[in-house]
Amino acid sequence: MTSRSTTRVPGWALGLAGVAVFLLLLQILPTAGVIDRRFFPPASEMFGALSSWLVAPQFWTALGQTLTTWITGLAIAFVAGSVLGILIGEIPGMRALTASTIEFLRPVPSVALVPLVVMLYGPTMQSTLILVVYASIWQVLLQVLAGVGSVDPVADDTARSYRFSLWTRVRTVTLPSALPYVMTGLRLAASVALILTLTGELLIGTPGLGSLLIDARASGQYPLIYALVLVAGALGLAVNLIFRQIERRTMFWHPSIRGEVAA
Amino acid sequence: MVQKSHGADLSVRSVRKVYTGRGQAVEAIQDLSFDVNAGELVCVVGPSGAGKTTLLRILAGLLPATSGEVTLGGTVVKGPPPGMAVVLQEYGRSLFPWMTVEKNVELPLKEKGVAKAERKRLVQEALEAVSLADAGKSYPWQLSGGMQQRVAIARAVAYEPQVLLMDEPFAAVDAQTRLELEDLVRALWRRLGVTVIFVTHDIDEAVYLGERVFVLSNRPTILLEEVKIDLGAERDQIETRTHPAFGRLRNHVYELVQQAKKGLRSIEDARLTH
Numbered sequence: 001m002t003s004r005s006t007t008r009v010p011g012w013a014l015g016l017a018g019v020a021v022f023l024l025l026l027q028i029l030p031t032a033g034v035i036d037r038r039f040f041p042p043a044s045e046m047f048g049a050l051s052s053w054l055v056a057p058q059f060w061t062a063l064g065q066t067l068t069t070w071i072t073g074l075a076i077a078f079v080a081g082s083v084l085g086i087l088i089g090e091i092p093g094m095r096a097l098t099a100s101t102i103e104f105l106r107p108v109p110s111v112a113l114v115p116l117v118v119m120l121y122g123p124t125m126q127s128t129l130i131l132v133v134y135a136s137i138w139q140v141l142l143q144v145l146a147g148v149g150s151v152d153p154v155a156d157d158t159a160r161s162y163r164f165s166l167w168t169r170v171r172t173v174t175l176p177s178a179l180p181y182v183m184t185g186l187r188l189a190a191s192v193a194l195i196l197t198l199t200g201e202l203l204i205g206t207p208g209l210g211s212l213l214i215d216a217r218a219s220g221q222y223p224l225i226y227a228l229v230l231v232a233g234a235l236g237l238a239v240n241l242i243f244r245q246i247e248r249r250t251m252f253w254h255p256s257i258r259g260e261v262a263a
Numbered sequence: 264m265v266q267k268s269h270g271a272d273l274s275v276r277s278v279r280k281v282y283t284g285r286g287q288a289v290e291a292i293q294d295l296s297f298d299v300n301a302g303e304l305v306c307v308v309g310p311s312g313a314g315k316t317t318l319l320r321i322l323a324g325l326l327p328a329t330s331g332e333v334t335l336g337g338t339v340v341k342g343p344p345p346g347m348a349v350v351l352q353e354y355g356r357s358l359f360p361w362m363t364v365e366k367n368v369e370l371p372l373k374e375k376g377v378a379k380a381e382r383k384r385l386v387q388e389a390l391e392a393v394s395l396a397d398a399g400k401s402y403p404w405q406l407s408g409g410m411q412q413r414v415a416i417a418r419a420v421a422y423e424p425q426v427l428l429m430d431e432p433f434a435a436v437d438a439q440t441r442l443e444l445e446d447l448v449r450a451l452w453r454r455l456g457v458t459v460i461f462v463t464h465d466i467d468e469a470v471y472l473g474e475r476v477f478v479l480s481n482r483p484t485i486l487l488e489e490v491k492i493d494l495g496a497e498r499d500q501i502e503t504r505t506h507p508a509f510g511r512l513r514n515h516v517y518e519l520v521q522q523a524k525k526g527l528r529s530i531e532d533a534r535l536t537h
Contacts, residue, residue: 157320157349160325162343162375163343164374168370168374172362173359179361253361
């Protein structure tokens with residue numbers, strides 16, 4: 001989709017210009033002495049540190065560990081959240097039965113579970129995984145619940161009048177109807193899961209980019225800290241782009257995506 | 264050709280429907296009893312808010328009646344019965360946008376347990392019957408409103424129902440398409456021998472299509488009159504609609520509906536000039 005701006009400059013060019021201005025400020029402010037160069041090195045030093053780290057196997061191992069924790073956590077949250085959402089949404093009475101519990105558990109910050117998981121599993125990937133799953137499952141669950149409830153009554157009447165079995169109805173009517181919600185939930189969950197993966201690595205010290213960051217701070221390598229922050233930001237951006245693509249592919253039929261048609 | 268399936272007779276006995284939602288109970292249908300013969304095409308008209316859709320949903324087994332019963336081919340309707348297909352007004356919402364036209368038509372057959380080769384044949388024939396043989400691979404939203412409603416009709420036809428219920432199916436399509444679709448329904452009905460109950464608010468449409476027209480009262484609904492439409496088997500948009508008998512019947516039904524709107528509850532009280 002193109003944006004409906006009145007200017008002739010394409011959206012991606014404006015986006016790039018924004019990034020360029022941001023980097024320029026990052027470069028100028030420390031070099032001009034506006035901010036302390038020791039703790040806030042200019043962009044060139046950050047990228048210098050990043051490029052020297054890009055050849056270090058340590059970095060790739062850490063990146064792999066972070067991605068593994070993130071994807072595993074997201075997958076668990078997605079599957080569990082979806083299954084729970086469909087069960088709660090489809091079985092009469094389940095919504096009322098679970099609503100207050102969900103509303104109680106949901107606002108509990110995942111970080112508050114840190115002492116508990118450290119006690120249970122120590123500084124292992126499992127500890128961080130629990131944080132990740134706990135934080136991101138709500139995004140999926142609540143969206144799936146909303147999605148299951150959003151089935152068009154006319155579509156539902158049609159399915160019933162043609163005597164669809166419960167399983168057929170879930171598969172061919174409920175799930176596709178809920179898909180826009182599920183996709184939003186997945187995209188939100190993906191970001192939250194990434195945040196909690198890094199949080200877990202930072203606070204608990206489970207292996208990954210987060211623990212590299214702690215090491216960098218301990219050894220006073222400030223440009224490296226920023227380099228890792230840049231990597232985290234890039235990861236977040238990539239996650240968002242990937243999930244937007246998935247959304248467009250799976251929801252080609254949805255009015256928000258299919259655009260204008262002749263009819 | 265899609266096989267001539269034998270229609271089933273439908274009988275409605277003392278059906279009453281009271282909605283008990285929030286606030287006070289609303290009596291939508293007071294008392295309805297009628298019979299539709301196997302293979303007959305009956306149109307149901309009435310003032311708006313006459314509970315036409317409520318009646319159709321009860322017939323379809325989608326809504327339980329408060330009392331009374333509906334029997335289809337001798338079996339009491341307790342939920343959507345086998346051998347019944349429903350075509351609703353909102354084609355855009357009753358067709359699944361995530362499936363191609365073909366898949367939409369095929370899905371109920373799959374669910375019914377029809378073998379693959381047979382399904383393919385039925386889908387193809389049904390789409391041909393509604394002149395959409397080439398649209399199978401399209402998605403519903405790529406088609407015009409009239410074409411989408413034809414897909415919904417094809418889905419119903421492929422299902423080989425004994426009874427076809429239609430709830431104001433052409434209310435949302437343009438006037439020209441509407442006339443074409445009326446002839447399509449007549450043609451399919453004659454070819455398939457299926458029992459058709461066609462709910463509409465359009466009096467001309469009801470008289471043009473039906474063998475009989477049931478005129479309903481205002482809510483709480485009762486049946487005012489079963490009007491026999493003796494216009495013969497062959498109907499033609501020009502010939503039939505300009506025929507004096509058509510005009511007479513149309514005026515008669517029109518007067519009844521007008522007076523029903525004002526609260527007429529018995530045919531004996533009607534002041535009819537036609």
